Amino acid sequence: MAVTLNDIAKKAGVSLATVSLALNGSNKVNKDTKNRIKKIAEELNYVPNARARALVKKSTKTIGLVIPEVVNPFFAELAQSIKDYVRSQDFNVILCSTDYQSEEELRYINMFRSGQVDGAIFACAGDLMAEHNDLIIKLVKENIPVVYVDRDGLNHDLIPIVKSDIYHAAYQAADYLISLGHKNLGFIGQSVERLSGVKSALKNQGLEIKEKNIYYDYLKMEGGYAAGEKIAARDEKPEAVVCLNDEMAIGVIQALIAKDVKVPEEISVVGIDNIKMANFYNPSLTTVNIPVSKMGEKAAEILMKKITGKTLSPKEKFFIFPTKLVIRDSTRKI
Template identity: 30%
Template sequence: MDKENVTIYDVAREAGVSMATVSRVVNGNSNVKQATKEKVLAVIKDLDYRPNAVARGLASKKTTTVGVIIPDVTDEFFSELARGIDDVASMYHYNIILANSDESGSKELQVLENLLAKQVDGVVFMGNVIDEELRAEFRHSHAPIVLAGSVDEQNQQPSVNIDYIEATKDAVKKLVANGHKQIAFVSGNLDQSINKNYRLKGYKEALAEAGLEYNEALVFATDYFYGSGYRIAADVKNSIATAAYVGDDELAAGLLNGLTDDGVSVPNDFEIITSNNTKLTQVTRPQLTSITQPMYDMGAIAMRMLTKLMNKEELDEPTVVLPYGIIERQTTK
């Protein structure tokens, strides 16, 4: 192997760990098992890996600046993704410009245009809405753009995600297996592709496979805020639902507290599964059962893909789909 070009990917592959783990070891993060750490350090020594040497932009003393568009800085899901992006960016000594797009399509377009006007060398886009205007801007951009935790139905942009259809399907099937026949679907705006064409699709598929009727009265769409979840709890309680799949943790926390305050006992009277396994799932009482996804890795890998594109390298796989799971806590029986 050409020592000059040893990358974090090579170290991860040789050590049999994720790229994010290598990043944590390199950055002295204590959150790594000792045995794993030793294995990674041995590989680093063996391959003579130097994080700085990888940043070939340094040779030309050119400062590389990356724009990161985040729909809501306060959302735990996106802030966890951003940590992965930031760690890899600092390994490469890239500057980051973080821009908040407030969950709105028009603002996302404006924020992207502003970043491109600042001559950023690349963009990591995390947003829930990719409309035609935004797509056109992606196509005309001089800088490469990678999506992290954002879905592009047309697969035109390189992206890192989990399989949201299958993950939702598995969550709903779990509620069906627990004996529920009337399951609410609670999510953000259904104009957003991730909700309508991925999560809702998985929900419908799970019901169909279980021989259950799809009932539009059990679909509740709002926005991703705690207060919205709290307010919608009354409607969910007054419906025939006995369980809910929720597309966002803050929304799920609001729903849980709204139901509890209204005298509904979770999980005895009503079960809930949420989607992102952010810290919020452990802050609530009872703690929320959730789909798990490697958010840090999603950010780290998206950033690594961007570094390759900025160096005019080919991507081995432009669409990366990472594994997910379901972690059982106390909002399911």
């Protein structure tokens, strides 16, 4: 339950009016009382409810969208599709980028708690933000509807999830590489679900991934480039690698080519997402298509239903999109 002015008044032993005046800095309350009330508010983790003030207008007509980064084409496309849908409903979007920083997401959660939005979408946080799921559940219980996009959650009644079958996407990528004759596979990026998909594809063929071929602590294109440099420096290199996403795959390819390691002649590289750049890169990138625009539109649609109090179907509480392998020039048969 959210802390109210009544809670503060009860603990401070003063009237509700006194609490309201004190927290608004009124000179009608003496300094000592004002400081005592503010201290109690901090102790109780009181968040000023701008949403209550907005009830006069019935709605802020705004949603919050939290994404890991703006520059990744995947998130740019996701944000655009969400914006297009909510604008069609006469709503606005506050775009919030965490740059994969936990404290940044926390700041946005607290901002939403203050009532500046009618609802929020949290996208693709990965393993870094799992600690905040309880806080986001608290946000929902304070009547701010939330939808997750490609983010794990446990209570789909409270927080619906829209996602792609990312486990199967990684499985498809690895299975295709195995079908080309590659047995010594690598994986680059932070995702338990994607790594599990790769491992399952290998296991089904009686193979397994070597620990030295797992480059887990990497994100973004720069991370892909750094992992590619490490692979290029090895005497025994993996025959092929599956990357967290296309952005990282492009970074890997850049690093390998810079170190005179030929793609795909020496190492095949597969991404996940199928961003537009993937088709125009050289070599064009074999990847797995994630229907990101459809995911964004569906997430926005579900959030608007939540905001307007409509009942969701069981499918809408956990909506999953299929993925599809897209074969291009960054992979080859051996």
